[in-house]
């Protein structure tokens with residue numbers, strides 16, 4: 695039995711305002727991507743109290759909350775106000791990312807507003823949901839400039855170009871993400887869902903050169919890869935570029951943390967993967 699790590703950060707969770715949880719049906723019609731994923735009642739939405747209870751049960755110190763990649767900037771703003779308010783209620787436990795549509799001309803102003811309210815990054819951006827393209831990087835310049843000016847990272851939903859189809863998979867495949875990185879090599883990126891497999895291509899030197907500022911999160915791992923993904927990704931990109939993230943409530947935090955710890959991840963790198971890297975990238979140390 696190995697010792698538990700001192701601090702665990704779940705870098706990828708999702709939370710919705712009560713008005714959306716209770717009036718889910720009307721929001722299904724207001725946003726295509728939301729409609730596609732949440733038409734199924736088995737996709738649950740949780741309250742801040744549920745998240746805190748789940749963290750307590752799992753032994754997770756801090757969670758980073760994402761909202762939803764709304765296409766409508768008005769819905770993004772509502773969601774940002776909600777996450778700011780939740781963060782204010784649980785400042786030691788819950789950090790949050792601002793959601794904007796990268797094509798919104800007022801997006802930079804919204805990002806700055808959210809940063810003032812305590813957002814530690816922007817995301818989880820989703821090209822398919824929000825109607826933009828990672829391989830059209832010029833259209834994303836305003837977003838990148840706003841994040842660079844505030845020195846905050848961007849969390850990107852990524853898609854595997856191969857494997858099974860599933861609701862919400864999308865088309866943000868490694869080749870498209872690389873076009874974005876080519877254009878904006880200096881921006882700090884967190885590539886969700888193991889970057890759609892991008893770590894494997896880091897065996898190619900020209901790819902590794904573009905991904906130097908990319909961190910990978912493990913969100914939804916259980917649905918995508920065997921548990922060997924942790925030690926193998928660690929070998930490919932190093933333990934400093936992986937953050938533990940569950941995609942809660944999609945994955946159960948307690949079960950997924952146990953699974954992660956029981957993977958053959960090298961024990962000396964736990965502190966990095968399970969919390970230290972998220973603290974560094976999202977600047978959480980000293981309180982979320």
Ligand SMILES: [Zn+2]
Nearest residue numbers: 818851852886
């Ligand atoms: Zn995602």
